[in-house]
Amino acid sequence: MEEQKQLNILRIGIANLYELEELVKAFRLMNQYSKRRRFIVSREDLKDTYGNIIVEKAHDINISVVKLLQRNFKPDTDFKIFSSDEGIAIVTNTESPNAKEFSSQLIATIEGIGGGIYKPFIDTVSSFYELFKLFEKGLSPKLVVVGYIPV
Structure with missing residues (x-):
């Protein structure tokens, strides 16, 4: 390989x-x-x-x-x-049965970008509320990826 x-x-x-x-x-x-x-x-x-x-x-x-x-x-x-203005945030719900497989594949795909070089810079959150909590902590990701959000 x-x-x-x-x-x-x-x-x-x-x-x-x-x-x-x-x-x-x-x-x-x-x-x-x-x-x-x-x-x-x-x-x-x-x-x-x-x-x-x-x-x-x-x-x-x-x-x-x-x-x-x-x-x-x-x-x-x-x-x-x-x-503090770098990194990647993934907003996807990993708790819902419908979303588990999709979310895990999405996270694995994003972590694999660039041969895994971004892994330490990735924050995974399950809602926009948690994303805003990241902003309040002083982190503002360079890229936000939205996955599965239940309605």
């Missing part, structure tokens, strides 16, 4: 220096006028050419960190990040 390569077509969890700078600037502006704080954190230790850690894993990335990264990396370098 051929091994499926993981491909991040939605670019969730990664950003190059230009994208990172734009996200940081946008979030800084949004945070001035918003009740919930938007943030970006590093998902890995970032090291310079000498092996010194310049940004630790789980460290908040702000504009001064971006400027430091620009001095140490090429503009097209991809960084593993986490942002």
